[in-house]
Every structure is written in C-alpha cells, then in structure tokens.
Amino acid sequence: SIILGIESSCDETSAAICADGDILSNLIANQLVHQNYGGVVPELASRAHQQNIIPVVREALSVAKVHKNEVSAVAFTRGPGLLGSLLVGTAFAKAFALAGGIPLIEVNHMQAHILAHFIDDPKPVFPFLCLTVSGGHTQIVLVKDYFDMEIVGETTDDAAGEAFDKTAKLLNLPYPGGPLIDRYAKQGDPMAFRFPEPQIPGLNFSFSGLKTSILYFIRDHQQKDPDFIAQHLADICASVQHRIVTILLNKLKKAAKQYNVRDVAIAGGVSANSGLRNALTAMADQEGWNVFIPKFEYCTDNAAMIAIAGYHKFLKQEFVGQDVAPLARMIL
Numbered sequence: 001s002i003i004l005g006i007e008s009s010c011d012e013t014s015a016a017i018c019a020d021g022d023i024l025s026n027l028i029a030n031q032l033v034h035q036n037y038g039g040v041v042p043e044l045a046s047r048a049h050q051q052n053i054i055p056v057v058r059e060a061l062s063v064a065k066v067h068k069n070e071v072s073a074v075a076f077t078r079g080p081g082l083l084g085s086l087l088v089g090t091a092f093a094k095a096f097a098l099a100g101g102i103p104l105i106e107v108n109h110m111q112a113h114i115l116a117h118f119i120d121d122p123k124p125v126f127p128f129l130c131l132t133v134s135g136g137h138t139q140i141v142l143v144k145d146y147f148d149m150e151i152v153g154e155t156t157d158d159a160a161g162e163a164f165d166k167t168a169k170l171l172n173l174p175y176p177g178g179p180l181i182d183r184y185a186k187q188g189d190p191m192a193f194r195f196p197e198p199q200i201p202g203l204n205f206s207f208s209g210l211k212t213s214i215l216y217f218i219r220d221h222q223q224k225d226p227d228f229i230a231q232h233l234a235d236i237c238a239s240v241q242h243r244i245v246t247i248l249l250n251k252l253k254k255a256a257k258q259y260n261v262r263d264v265a266i267a268g269g270v271s272a273n274s275g276l277r278n279a280l281t282a283m284a285d286q287e288g289w290n291v292f293i294p295k296f297e298y299c300t301d302n303a304a305m306i307a308i309a310g311y312h313k314f315l316k317q318e319f320v321g322q323d324v325a326p327l328a329r330m331i332l
Ligand code: ATP
Pocket: 009, 010, 080, 081, 109, 113, 133, 134, 135, 136, 137, 160, 161, 162, 164, 165, 176, 177, 178, 179, 182, 268, 269, 270, 271, 272, 273, 274, 299, 300, 301
C-alpha cells in the first residue's frame, strides 16, 4: 500500500509518503510569518496552509518517486489543532481521495506523535508508556495498542512547550523559544539558579507556578541590574530547562513504577530538547528501561507520523466518509 499523509494542525504544512510501512518522503513547509507576532496567528496559519499544501504534496510525491495515481489511500490530521488550519488539510485530503477514487483515513494528531515510534526500528512493545510533550499538550500515555491509548497523567495548566516558549518570551527571545533555550542551555550551568518543583498529586503536571516564579525572578534581578538577562542568559536557560526536565521525568518514573512498564518513550516537539533526551537516557540506565527517543525530524509536527498512523488504519481498513469534519478538540 502507498499512503499519502497530510498534516496541517498548527503552523507546519507537511506531506509524506509511506510505502508498506516505510517512509519514502516527509516534506515540511514552516511558516516563518508567525515569528513577527510572538506566537501562531490562526488566520495567517490557514492562509499559509492554503498556499503551501499543493506544492508540498507535489514535492512529497516527487521525492518518493510515486505518481499520484499510485496512492492507495490518503490520511489526514482531523484534530486536535486550529480549526482553520485543520480545514485546509481536511478539504485537500477529501478532494484528493474523491479525485482518485481512494479511501480517506482520519488521524488523531496526538496519537500520531506517539505512533512516530513505529516508523523506524527498534519499535516499542505494547504496553509502553509515552511522555508526549508538545506546544499544546503534556501527557503520560499508556499505549496498549496502535489505537488503544489511555492518558494516565496530564498538565492541569500550561503544556511543557508553552513553559519553554513563555520563558523565552520573558527573556526577549523570538517565537518559538524552546529550541533557543535548548541552545543557550548548553553553555550554562543548570544549578546556577533554583526554580521550585510544584507539588502536584498523582501523575499530573503543572507549569504555571514555574512561569510565575521565572517572571518574578527576572523582574527582581533586573531592578538591581538592567543587564541581568544578557549577562546570565545561558545560566537562566540551563536552570529553567533543568527544572522543566526534572518535573517531566520525575512523573514519568512514578508512572513506570505504577504501571510496571519497562518500555518508555517520549514524543512531540519538546522531545527534541537535548536536556530531556540526555536526562531520559541516564534515567533509563538507572531504571533498566528500554527507552525510545524519536529522530529530530519526527519530534515536531510532520506528516510522516500521520502517514504511519494512516498505514496502520489502512491495514484494519478503517476509513471515513466524505462527510468527515475536522475537530479542534479531539480526545485520544
Ligand atoms: P500539539 O502537538 O500539542 O498540538 P504543536 O503541534 O504546536 O502542539 P509540536 O510541533 O509538536 O507542537 O511542538 C512544538 C513545541 O515544541 C514548541 O513549544 C517548541 O518550543 C517546542 N520545542 C521544539 N524544539 C524544542 C527544543 N529543542 N527544546 C524545547 N522545546 C522545543
């Protein structure tokens, strides 16, 4: 089977080709326009998707050396995400399926972030735990099967990606700030400044208290020294990153004990963070886990994860009709 995957839930327009479970191409058009606004502007995102979608699909077919008539089914992100953005990918996928007389497959974006682990070897074994950390979500998921997933812990306020991006904003860094904090943190001392770890019961997370403490920390130091941020940027980034990573991994460790699971994965944009990747690898050694860390290209939004999820639904012949509509909110 040849599956065309389409992703348009936020600000990346992406198309990928999956042939019998192998990814042949994965093209991503990033929307740089949002950098000037300090965050994704939904109206601008949907317009950019509208401009990008056909060139990106053409390129994905061309790189994969697949003709459009050879595609067996088209898989698209139905949700969750920005409605105007999802509509572009959904409408495109419907038209492509209709024109080719091929089936249409809906994919849940948060399931797809996790299913990216089934692109390359080694693959995790069910049941496993996945810490999904992205711009809009922070979840610990018990993955029982490809499409049988249970959220066992999640954030009660901000997502981990938001914590990175909001910290970056306080430090006057451009959007999205997560990758920049990662870069500066490499030159800094993670123990330079101490930010509090919130006491949240069970397997849930909270990042809003951390955000507030960073706000006050910066404000207080800047009152005494206007150059405080510039002079201590690397140490601030390293210390904040260290705290976010320990909050995440302490809960993941607790979850692995509670569910007696040894296969542990991370997924989503924040799984690209080098501090998280290194600390997880160290924890896995200590705990005796088999750990699964995605390739960088499969961390942030991409259509390869949509295509692989689509492939596994294709095997089960799970299709949807032309009346399908996108969902801004969609449960796992
Ligand atoms: P969701 O998947 O919840 O709908 P999204 O699709 O916008 O949200 P992703 O594209 O998966 O999220 O991830 C984007 C987030 O990942 C941003 O918050 C970004 O700052 C963060 N991020 C990306 N790379 C890094 C990094 N190296 N370190 C920290 N954060 C990072």
